[in-house]
Amino acid sequence: EGMVAFLLPENVNPRWEQQDAAAFVAKMKEIAPDTKVEVFNAGNDTSVQQRQAEQALTQGADVLVVIPIDGESSAIIADTAAEEGVPTIAYDRMINSENTKFWVQADMYATGAAQAQHVVDNTAKGDTLVMLKGSPTDPNAAVIAEGQMSVLEPLFASGERVLGYENWTQGWDPAIARRSMDQALTQLNNNVQGVVSSNDGNAGAAIAAMEEQGMAGKVPVSGLDCTVQAQQLMLLGKQTQCGWRPLHEMAAAAAEVAVRLMNDQDYSDLATRTVTNGVGAEVNFVPVDSYSAVGPEGVAYVIEHDPSITKDMVCQGEAASTDFCK
Amino acid sequence: MQHELRLSLADRMRIMRQTRFGAFVPVLLALAAIWGYFGLAAPLLEYWSDPDADSLRLIFLSPRNIYNLFMQSAVIATLAVGITIVLLLGDIDLSAAATAGVCAALLGVLVLAGVPGWLACLMVMAVGVVMGAAQGLLIAYVGIPSFVVTLAGLLGYQGLMQKILPTGNLNVDDPFIRAIARILIPDMLGLAMAVGLVVLVMLAALRRQAQRRQRGLELDSSLALWGQVGFFAVITFAAVLTLNSYRSVPLMIVLLVAITALLGWITTSTPFGRSIFAVGGNTESARRVGMKVNRIRVAAFGIVGLMAAIGGIFGASRYGSVSYTAFAGGSLLLESIGAAVIGGTSLFGGRGSVWNAILGALVIGSLGNGLDLSGASSADKLMFSGAILLLAVAIDAVSRPADASSR
Amino acid sequence: MQHELRLSLADRMRIMRQTRFGAFVPVLLALAAIWGYFGLAAPLLEYWSDPDADSLRLIFLSPRNIYNLFMQSAVIATLAVGITIVLLLGDIDLSAAATAGVCAALLGVLVLAGVPGWLACLMVMAVGVVMGAAQGLLIAYVGIPSFVVTLAGLLGYQGLMQKILPTGNLNVDDPFIRAIARILIPDMLGLAMAVGLVVLVMLAALRRQAQRRQRGLELDSSLALWGQVGFFAVITFAAVLTLNSYRSVPLMIVLLVAITALLGWITTSTPFGRSIFAVGGNTESARRVGMKVNRIRVAAFGIVGLMAAIGGIFGASRYGSVSYTAFAGGSLLLESIGAAVIGGTSLFGGRGSVWNAILGALVIGSLGNGLDLSGASSADKLMFSGAILLLAVAIDAVSRPADASSR
Amino acid sequence: MTTDNLTAGSRTPPPHLRVTGIHKRFGGLHALRGVDFEVARGEVMALVGDNGAGKSTLMKVLAGAYLADEGEFWLDGEQVLVGGPTDAADLGIQIVYQDLALCENLDVAANLSLGAEPVKPGWGFLPRFLRPIDEMEMEVKAQKAIDRLEVRTLKSVRALVGGLSGGQRQAIAIARAVGAESSVVMLDEPTAALGVAQTRQVLNVVRRLRDTNHAVVYISHNMRDIFEVADRICILRHGANVGTWRTAETTPDEIVVAMTRGLDEGQTHAA
Amino acid sequence: MTTDNLTAGSRTPPPHLRVTGIHKRFGGLHALRGVDFEVARGEVMALVGDNGAGKSTLMKVLAGAYLADEGEFWLDGEQVLVGGPTDAADLGIQIVYQDLALCENLDVAANLSLGAEPVKPGWGFLPRFLRPIDEMEMEVKAQKAIDRLEVRTLKSVRALVGGLSGGQRQAIAIARAVGAESSVVMLDEPTAALGVAQTRQVLNVVRRLRDTNHAVVYISHNMRDIFEVADRICILRHGANVGTWRTAETTPDEIVVAMTRGLDEGQTHAA
Ligand SMILES: Nc1ncnc2c1ncn2[C@@H]1O[C@H](COP(=O)(O)OP(=O)(O)OP(=O)(O)O)[C@@H](O)[C@H]1O
Ligand SMILES: Nc1ncnc2c1ncn2[C@@H]1O[C@H](COP(=O)(O)OP(=O)(O)OP(=O)(O)O)[C@@H](O)[C@H]1O
Ligand SMILES: O[C@@H]1[C@@H](O)[C@H](O)OC[C@H]1O
Ligand SMILES: [Mg+2]
Ligand SMILES: [Mg+2]
Secondary structure, three states: OOEEEEEEOOOOOOHHHHHHHHHHHHHHHHHOOOOEEEEEEOOOOHHHHHHHHHHHHHOOOOEEEEOOOOOOOOHHHHHHHHHOOOOEEEEOOOOOOOOEEEEEEEOHHHHHHHHHHHHHHOOOOOEEEEEEOOOOOOHHHHHHHHHHHHHHHHHHHHOOEEEEEEEOOHHHOHHHHHHHHHHHHHHHOOOOOEEEEOOHHHHHHHHHHHHHOOOOOOOOEOOEOOOHHHHHHHHOOOOOEEEEOOHHHHHHHHHHHHHHHHOOOOOOOOOOEEEEOOOOOEEEEEEEOOEEEEHHHHHHHHHHHOOOOOHHHHOOHHHHHOHHHO | OOOOOOOHHHHHHHHHHHOOHHHHHHHHHHHHHHHHHHHHHHHHHHHHHOOOOOOOOOOOOOHHHHHHHHHHHHHHHHHHHHHHHHHHHOOOOOOHHHHHHHHHHHHHHHHHOOOOHHHHHHHHHHHHHHHHHHHHHHHHHHOOOHHHHHHHHHHHHHHHHHHHOOOOEEEOOOHHHHHHHHOEEOHHHHHHHHHHHHHHHHHHHHHHHHHHHHOOOOOOOHHHHHHHHHHHHHHHHHHHHHHHHHOOEEHHHHHHHHHHHHHHHHHHHOHHHHHHHHHHHOHHHHHHOOOOHHHHHHHHHHHHHHHHHHHHHHHHHHHOEEEOOOOOOOOHHHHHHHHHHHOOOOOOOOOOOHHHHHHHHHHHHHHHHHHHHOOOOHHHHHHHHHHHHHHHHHHHHHHOOOOOOOO | OOOOOOOHHHHHHHHHHHOHHHHHHHHHHHHHHHHHHHHHHHHHHHHHHOOOOOOOOOOOOOHHHHHHHHHHHHHHHHHHHHHHHHHHHOOOOOOHHHHHHHHHHHHHHHHHOOOOHHHHHHHHHHHHHHHHHHHHHHHHHHOOOHHHHHHHHHHHHHHHHHHHOOOOEEEOOOHHHHHHHHOEEOHHHHHHHHHHHHHHHHHHHHHHHHHHHHOOOOOOOHHHHHHHHHHHHHHHHHHHHHHHHHOOEEHHHHHHHHHHHHHHHHHHHOHHHHHHHHHHHOHHHHHHOOOOHHHHHHHHHHHHHHHHHHHHHHHHHHHOEEEOOOOOOOOHHHHHHHHHHHOOOOOOOOOOOHHHHHHHHHHHHHHHHHHHHOOOOHHHHHHHHHHHHHHHHHHHHHHOOOOOOOO | OOHHHHHOOOOOOOEEEEEEEEEEEEOOEEEEEEEEEEEEOOEEEEEEEOOOOOHHHHHHHHOOOOOOOEEEEEEOOEEEOOOOHHHHHHOOEEEEOOOOOOOOOOEHHHHHHOOOOOEOOOOOOOOHHHOOEOHHHHHHHHHHHHHHOOOOOOOOOOOEHHHOOHHHHHHHHHHHHHHOOOOEEEEEOOOOOOOHHHHHHHHHHHHHHHHOOOEEEEEOOOHHHHHHHOOEEEEEEOOEEEEEEEHHHOOHHHHHHHHHHOOOOOOOEOO | OOHHHHHOOOOOOOEEEEEEEEEEEEOOEEEEEEEEEEEEOOEEEEEEEOOOOOHHHHHHHHOOOOOOOEEEEEEOOEEEOOOOHHHHHHOOEEEEOOOOOOOOOOEHHHHHOOOOOOEOOOOOOOOHHHOOEOHHHHHHHHHHHHHHOOOOOOOOOOOEHHHOOHHHHHHHHHHHHHHOOOOEEEEEOOOOOOOHHHHHHHHHHHHHHHHOOOEEEEEOOOHHHHHHHOOEEEEEEOOEEEEEEEHHHOOHHHHHHHHHHOOOOOOOEOO
16 A cells, blocks of 8 residues: 655656666565656646645555756645655755655766766777767756866867867757857867767767768767667667666665655665765765666667666667667 | 527527626636546546445545645636736737746845845836836737747746756745745634625625616626626635635735736726727727727736736645746746636737636646546646646537637 | 838748748748757867867768658658648647558568558558548547547557567668668669759749640749749758769758658649638538538548658658657647647648758757767756747747737 | 418519528528529619528628528529538629628739639649749739729739728629639629729629620619619518519519518519 | 918918928838828818829828827927827817728727726726726717717627728727817718618718817818818819819819819919
């Protein structure tokens, strides 16, 4: 008995519905088969997410698992829930509230650094790079960018690499990323040797822009999430890297904590660490691993480790004729 | 044609529709259809089709959910009321949601900087008026179509909001501002206000009727008269009692109703309001009888700006924060124009009412609220909301006796 | 008033505006203003203010950027051309972008399932027509305002697109579909086509003039006549030569122009097109002269649906992928309606042209393109685009001799 | 209402178009209360009545612009259905509306051909509504029609109707209706805005229509014009028939009295 | 143009409103080509001319609805500026437009008070445009005005104008103009859509206005009406003056000839 609500931020990135929610629902079915799980998607609108939280509470939710659109406006969700005695778990993105009970995420700083390092490793001295950053309202995007800069800043300063163009991507919208890339290429007259993209959506957009210039496949492009689409591009050699996290482990951790919270059980054995969030609250934290997948080997690794992705899913369309799929 | 078909019914509908109350009919029908669906049909269906369900749960119509619904629709309603004013002129405002966003962001920054809440509210209301009126000036005196000016305004104000809030969001915990959404009118006071209102409306109706008789003017049929008063009483008491049985009437709802009443009175009962309808009905005629069409237009856009600012304050209070997507970047724009239009206000000007905008906002709000109570996927929810909205508005259109074209 | 002011100039403007060419003037002025700003003013400013700049870089007006601009604006333009048709009727379509999204998603799924590209294109075009016409049926025969129907359509089709694309995006690598954006018309062929077109237009103008003389009809002033032909020739050659000097004319642009030409011809030169203008100008009159207003409305919405499907195909081809945000969830909706309105098409119906929609799309496209070439923050960019858009359209409004109101 | 009365009498030519028992309500307003009306070929039937008597409403019903709530239509003795303007046009009914029903955003030539644009020959493979309009043919026709009505101040048939004077517009509406193929032509106050010369031309046109065996309905408040062209005069009052007179057997004064006061005994009069 | 001529002669009362050299162009169309016009208090000046002669355009210029491209205005010998309808209204100029200029979405009472709504007393702390409208006062006034014009078929002053007959609308437009405070009343074809009885009432109103020392301008194509009420007749042709006649000294035929053909020697005529 009981109910858990899983609140997703948007439908731009396929991972939320396809991987996180699916894994969470599966895990819940396994460990608490009687518990109802309701999945909501706010479509990148914070007022919608608040409404969805209210509706979940009205329906009698016992725990909220929230991937906020941003860290601030989600505070009221945790606060309202707390007023009703309902605990809130922050998933992937932190909620800046005293009432955030738990957070699960990988080390995004390191992930950003790995993206940048990959591009640096595949470019030469004096090469020009383009940075396609994430949504300015997503706390992760800022952390990822910091991680990237930790690698790039010294190189830019010394002139070993040149920052040709950088832009944020409101709402992680690939359409916006596409135009950024077009303009980068125009402004730099195609003088681009590497693209540090903060996630796969941006990477896909950058690749489409470069295809038009006959550059796709000749330039390293980083990404994050290892979506099916990104893995196909990796097999085709157009995208060269993607940061991968075991999303099923994140979902499982959240599910286990949720069940404990629902039953008022102690969960300190699950959350071994704490972090301090934006309002100075100590939040129990489970870090998950991350992996920097590069090339077809990277794809093989992800297919092996990510239960939501199979080789058949990746080997479709143009990608079906690559060596990897044959 | 040459038959005695649909006579009495159609005629009675027509006559009813010609009273003031009649303008509510379509949107009330739509609202009733949606509430009927979410409140009764959907739960019953679920109950019957799911053998495991142990009891019928009428969550949608529960006082708690109605309370939620009112609060969830309040920002849309505030903006829709403002937008109705410019729609009456035959103009449109695409920037209202972004204006609300700028005002909310400014409010957040001001209180963070230590400006007292009430002062900050007054300041952003002034800013809202200026933002709206500035667009009105361009529309009226430069002669650029309102769609284009307010599209530019949308872009510009979106940028301004980002400028004020570089991270895109900000918590607002000023007690004065949060109080707007949090303060509840004590149950008894709420009821007393309702009784007072209903008595007032009744007395006004009686006095009016007596004066008309005295001056030898055509009288309203007493059925229509008492029907309207009764309708008003039922709505008022139903709302107050429902809200009381969950928590109480929230201050924000009282404020919204009061502001709408004021605007409703201005639009229907003052020379200024009359001139808005005249300009919307026939701009050239209005100009020729000496109305200052340009000034009226600027004033109307000033009012939208004011309502947008109030919407921004309400939003900041309710969300406890200001975020780009909740205002400028999200669906608020289309939802609030949609609320006004669903309320029956014509995009061509000259026809509509601010009260209907509130009902339209409830229609829009009910879609999201009701669907979020169901377990559907987000794709299904979107598809459902389209279908339900369509069905709800079609009910009126179909029930209306077809005749000479109207759009 | 009682003075000899602004006579010759104002009059000359007025007369010019009354030719067919005249309708282009406002949006051309706006476009020229924007291109002037980004192409010359902004780089010059930067050059002067930045002592380090080694050379003046006129990137915006470079052939390569013009090529980008055309391609970036193509999807908006395709939708705007369709939307113009319903605006001419006095209706609006909020669902066109979502329809494009559904069609693009369907296209992606179909080719993935092995349907040949050309067949998939035809299929989604049929689907687009059905999706548009279905809304048209509700608007025409049930009598729900188009704003509400297409708002519901927007929601429903957004849901449908998510349903078709559960992952939110999909790569499209079918060679046929990708070819639409990739194939370039060989330079010489492009030039030959341009010459052919110009000669054709010239001959047609001559023949028309001769026939009119023969039948004793009022003649166009030869200045106006040759002005228009010359204008057409300059635009055509400028476009072809610019595109050739970067790569060549892309097939997609040729297709867009061809489709627009067809629709332009239909709207201005056939009884069907005439009836669209008549319905938009005075629905009741159109009905009374026996026009099938309902069928015309359904057909017009079918056309928007078709254009949306084509927009979806163009988008899938250009982006090499289909994503929710690029179509249904993004800014495409407002941008394409905005393009039509900036092009001078009235929201009140009866006035406008599909060609202007293309120019309007270029205006909108230039804003994003030009600002992304600058290093400004996204807040600044938004604010700039609002300001520039406003200035650009104001230039025409201010230059127009003020007279009896117009909206 | 004595329908039989109306058609009785050997002096009356057999009616071409006849309606009986027409009712039309607008909300609570009962605008036509069982009106009978008829017109024969080769005659001009005047329809008169006070302002708001229901003349225009009756015309709109005949033209299919309004649907009657009740009532029957006969054409040449056969009952017909009129469900819309197209039905009426198919039956050969043409009308000049009192409010003219022009499209201000279109030019004179387009308005004159509205709904019946001439198309160029040789495009038979396309459905008619997609064939190219023959603009020149349209302009030639328009010019002729305008010339016939002597509207000399109208310089160009390519001027937008939105900028025309009241009389110029009325002339266009008349030209449109009388230019089309028809057996019944109804003119609702066609000369209200016309000058002296143009009015004379319209009266000539009306006579010409009668002589070419059309059935003509002529609405006017001008007794002189009516007595000049009408063969019979039908009076409406408060949405009901007062009666029908032969012009030759009555006087303007009698008509005016019947129009404003009705008949004393409340009995309809038939000619 | 012999401006002096127009005002010369002892038989002519001193003009109250006088304009000279009015030019108005619409794009390429030169609608008024230096027109002179005047009207005195206590006289009815008829303005006649063919369709499209420029009568309505001249009236709109006088009422401030159009701005003249050139020309001068005098009121009681003093030059004035008319920059818009409000200026004209402030000078006491009221007008019935040929196209009526009513708001179809408002009811009869609202249209009759449009732009001059009576407000309830006792709200002096508010600016006038925000005080409550005195609806009942408005309806009473409207009912009286309508009754005076004998439009008996108009049942309620709360009916929307959009549903009224042509004559009913015209009556409302007339009632609005003659009901307001004014010194000059201009009526542009006020009886075009009116019935016999209503037309008679309007002519009475015109006479009453003259007798109360108003300056009245009356435009019509109906020579009978003109010769019944007008003191002088001013003829426009192709946007220019043909001349002005005293009604007592001319005949309808002479006027019609001058209207359609102009004067032979091309010289203007002044009365
Ligand atoms: N669309 C409508 N809605 C409501 N009432 C209407 C409508 N059309 C006409 N009426 C009413 O019906 C009655 C008859 O109107 P109608 O236009 O037929 O009069 P009429 O005889 O043509 O008068 P007139 O001589 O003034 O043109 C009037 O009282 C009018 O107000
Ligand atoms: N707004 C306008 N735009 C363009 N042309 C106009 C406009 N108004 C009037 N005209 C033209 O100016 C001329 C004079 O028109 P006006 O309406 O003054 O004539 P009128 O004397 O009132 O004629 P009528 O007796 O038909 O009412 C006409 O040729 C008309 O086409
Ligand atoms: O996985 C990413 C997530 O961490 C971030 O918050 O939003 C974008 C996603 O791609
Ligand atoms: Mg009539
Ligand atoms: Mg006139």
